[in-house]
Amino acid sequence: MLRGKTGISAALVCMAMLAVAGCTQTSGGGTPSPSSGAPATGNTASSARPSTAGGANTAPAITNPLDVSKFMADPCLSITSAQAAKLTISSQGQRLNVDIGEACDWKYGTNLEFDVGxxxxxxxxxxxxxxxYNQKAAGQYDQGYFEPTTIDGYPAVYEEGSDNRPKGQCSLSVGINEQTFITVLNNGSGNVCGGTEKIASAVVETIKRG
Known part of the structure; x- marks a missing residue:
């Protein structure tokens, strides 16, 4: 479903503009915990995120960079139908045209009321x-969270400029090569970040297969 500047699109604009100015994201809906087999929800766009000058060179090295050109051209290829069935999300993703680029959205839930992008x-x-990491050094996450982790051997960060996790929103970015990272932005409830991790892991698995 294409949406306007509220909801999904507003969250995308906030993510892209994080390095330029603070942006508070709102959320709603629900997210099952990983044990339920359903992911967290959210949406992001394929776009350039502005770079912030400065900051220590602290991002972990990526020892096995992946070619993502195929998936940047069509983000809906990121999750296979078999993965979608296992994750209990809609089998076919839908591309979203937003101001800052392209995104792919999958729905799930009893009434298909939730999304994952x-x-x-x-x-x-x-x-x-x-x-x-440069944004963190510049103070962009002072009111939010920045928590490094790894996803299937690739460096990753749970990160948002505002901490909306109590409201059911979680963002996870994963470094795929030295130029590119993927982001899963979720809106829901329950163990929202656990669901985010499951989706990110599925995407990395798909990219590895090419």
Missing amino acids: VSYIIPEGGNGLQNL
Whole structure:
């Protein structure tokens, strides 16, 4: 479903503009915990996220970079039908046209009331996940969260400029190569970040297969 500047599109604009100015994201809906087999919800766009100058060069190295050109051209290829069935989300994703690029959205829930979205982001500086570390050094996450982790051997960060996890929103970015990272932005409830991790892991698995 295409949406306007509220809901999904508003969240995408906030994510893209994080390095320029603070942006508070709102959320709603629900997200099953990983044990339920359903993911967290959210949407992001394939677009350049502005780069913030400065910051220590602290992003972990990516020892096995992946080619994501196929998936940047069509983000809906990021989750296979078999993965979708296992994750209990809709089998076919729907591309979203928003101001800052392209996104793919999958629905789930008893009434298909929730969403999960995936994006591929190349910052203007072409520095991949390092751009988020630069943003952290510049104080962009002082009112939010920035928690490094790994997804299937790839460096990742749970990150948002405002901490909306109590409201059911969680964002996870994963470095795929030195220029690109993927982001899963979720809106829901329950173990929202646990669901985010499951989706991110499925996407990395798909990219590895090519």
